[in-house]
Amino acid sequence: MSEQQFVITIARGYGSGGRTIGKMLAAELGIHFYDRKLLRLASDDSGINESLFGLADETPSLKMLLPIARRERGGEVIPPDRDDFISNENLFRYQAKVITELAKRESCVVIGRCADYVLRDFPNVLRVFIHAPLDFCAGRIAELNDLSFEAAKKVVQVTDKRRAAYYSYFTGSAWTNAENYDLCLDSSALGDERCVRLIREYLRIRIS
Numbered sequence: 001m002s003e004q005q006f007v008i009t010i011a012r013g014y015g016s017g018g019r020t021i022g023k024m025l026a027a028e029l030g031i032h033f034y035d036r037k038l039l040r041l042a043s044d045d046s047g048i049n050e051s052l053f054g055l056a057d058e059t060p061s062l063k064m065l066l067p068i069a070r071r072e073r074g075g076e077v078i079p080p081d082r083d084d085f086i087s088n089e090n091l092f093r094y095q096a097k098v099i100t101e102l103a104k105r106e107s108c109v110v111i112g113r114c115a116d117y118v119l120r121d122f123p124n125v126l127r128v129f130i131h132a133p134l135d136f137c138a139g140r141i142a143e144l145n146d147l148s149f150e151a152a153k154k155v156v157q158v159t160d161k162r163r164a165a166y167y168s169y170f171t172g173s174a175w176t177n178a179e180n181y182d183l184c185l186d187s188s189a190l191g192d193e194r195c196v197r198l199i200r201e202y203l204r205i206r207i208s
Contacts, residue, residue, distance in 0.1 A: 006124040006207055008199065009115035011167075011175065015137025015152075017187045018130035019111055021195045026109040028196065034102065035111040074190045085111040092170050112163075116180055117171040124207055128199055129181040171188035183208075 008025065012018020019035060026033035096118045102108055103119050116127040132140075134156060142152035167175035178184050183202055184197050 005103075005107045006126065006203065007107065007115075007119060008109045008126045008128060008203065009119060009124065010109065010114070010128045010130060010180070011109050011116060013132060013137055014156045014163070015139075015141040016130045016132040017140065017192050017195075021130055021187065021192050022109045022111050022198075024192060024196050025199055028200065029107070029109075032106060032108040033111075034099075034101075034108055112156070114167055114170050117167075120132040126183070126199070126203055126206060127181045129176070129178070129184045130187050130195065131176070131184065132186055136188040 008022070010018050010022040010025075012021075022035070023033050024092050092114075095113050097108060098111060099118045102110070103122055103125070116125075119125045136152065137156045138149055138153035141147065141156055142149050145152065145155075147155070164175040167173070171180075173180055183199065185198065187195055190198065
């Protein structure tokens with residue numbers, strides 16, 4: 001990573017608008033935006049079907065919900081001749097490998113995928129967490145997906161629980177822990193556009 005390059009990682013509560021904010025930010029900065037495209041890149045790199053990455057993506061298996069079952073995090077990717085080649089751990093490692101290579105090559109915005117943890121030792125990485133109260137997130141999801149408010153509320157709670165379990169399993173840290181991030185923004189108080197402006201200003205100060 002050169003001194004001019006930077007990466008913005010965005011972790012987000014479901015319905016908080018984090019993905020939208022990330023996309024707006026990338027467009028304004030003129031850099032690439034990586035979300036589900038990372039799954040295709042990891043699939044291309046590994047030869048593992050993209051659908052398997054999609055099934056494992058931020059969705060914990062039962063063992064991920066049990067702290068005693070946590071395995072060693074990180075490490076090198078597992079070769080194809082191993083029985084655990086398509087394990088959740090190896091799928092995560094391939095995603096981490098792709099994220100690391102992107103960070104070395106270009107400036108970009110990366111959504112989710114524990115990117116803040118994966119790039120924890122990189123310079124010029126701005127780690128952002130976008131959150132909002134449950135009712136705000138549920139209202140946003142209800143409108144976007146034509147759901148009742150109560151149904152949307154349950155979807156938000158289940159999705160956030162899964163994201164928290166995934167993050168904890170692969171990083172050993174709490175997903176909502178402010179110490180993991182440079183900025184924690186409440187999108188319900190700021191709105192999407194002001195979140196973008198605030199992140200851009202922080203970035204300008206950080207890398208100037």
